[in-house]
Amino acid sequence: MDDQWVLSQRSAKNAVDVREPYAFLVENERSASGKVEPVATLFLTNKECPFRCLMCDLWKNTTDERTPVGAIPHQIALALKRLPPARHIKLYNSGNFFDTKAIPPADYAEIAALLDPFETVIVECHPKLINKRCLEFQAMLKGQLEIAIGLETAHPDILLKLNKGMDLEDFQSAVAFLNRHQINTRAFTLLKPPFLSEQDGIYWAKKTLDFAFDCGVATCVIIPTRAGNGAMDWLEANGAFSRPSIISLEKVLAYGILLQTGHVYADVWDLEYFSTCPTCIEQRRQRLTTMNHLQKILPEINCSCS
Ligand code: SF4
Numbered sequence: 001m002d003d004q005w006v007l008s009q010r011s012a013k014n015a016v017d018v019r020e021p022y023a024f025l026v027e028n029e030r031s032a033s034g035k036v037e038p039v040a041t042l043f044l045t046n047k048e049c050p051f052r053c054l055m056c057d058l059w060k061n062t063t064d065e066r067t068p069v070g071a072i073p074h075q076i077a078l079a080l081k082r083l084p085p086a087r088h089i090k091l092y093n094s095g096n097f098f099d100t101k102a103i104p105p106a107d108y109a110e111i112a113a114l115l116d117p118f119e120t121v122i123v124e125c126h127p128k129l130i131n132k133r134c135l136e137f138q139a140m141l142k143g144q145l146e147i148a149i150g151l152e153t154a155h156p157d158i159l160l161k162l163n164k165g166m167d168l169e170d171f172q173s174a175v176a177f178l179n180r181h182q183i184n185t186r187a188f189t190l191l192k193p194p195f196l197s198e199q200d201g202i203y204w205a206k207k208t209l210d211f212a213f214d215c216g217v218a219t220c221v222i223i224p225t226r227a228g229n230g231a232m233d234w235l236e237a238n239g240a241f242s243r244p245s246i247i248s249l250e251k252v253l254a255y256g257i258l259l260q261t262g263h264v265y266a267d268v269w270d271l272e273y274f275s276t277c278p279t280c281i282e283q284r285r286q287r288l289t290t291m292n293h294l295q296k297i298l299p300e301i302n303c304s305c306s
């Protein structure tokens, strides 16, 4: 399953406009200080990521062309004008903030000036694109820079099969580099990537949290693996992938919180996709959200489905 195969499974991209973020919202998240505070998340429209990860669907809202200078500051200003106030901001660009074709370095200073009001600025980047540009951008910010990196899984063979273009050492070195320069890190980790059973999915999701914290990340996000990008749908149809259960997500979040090593959050978007029980889905969503906020384990939900 190489780049060509992943590309061959894709459908068409969505129509996007490089002068507008394709989405933006404010949600509550527990911050480094331990308080639950509003975080603005902007989904910036820019050039597609050069990697071709097996499970990625972020290409759907990207352009094929290099992002023009000025477009990203324009998108940020537009979203900030329309959003309620927040103390922290995530700039997610469907790829790598330090990919110069996606976010032109000529825009860094203007972007940093727009971010003056925020205490924390979170961007995402592949380990192979973590370099001195991160330090240049950090030096322009008033707030604390945090970089989210897709670790996905600590299972070395599955990581290879994900076509991620990195190994565990790349992740480790990127985190060490950022920690040396006082840039915070968060790891995106997958619950039950393809080729794993439910039980192995849980086991490796826990091992992945252990690995990320051993590398020195401050925060881990557990993302239940989804289909929907073509490649994953093919794997699902051919028995190599099935969606994880919301109960597995609850178990892995509880494990991560018990570690007491750093913050651990479960991704709570589209939770209906991971549940077959309409009776308890809302209770489970509420439980996961509250556990994210409190970083404490709440009593389990009693339902006939579990
Ligand atoms: S590096 Fe991130 S954005 Fe790029 S293809 Fe992989 S998962 Fe998607």
Ligand SMILES: [Zn+2]
Binding pocket: 277, 278, 279, 280, 281, 303, 304, 305, 306
């Ligand atoms: Zn139920």
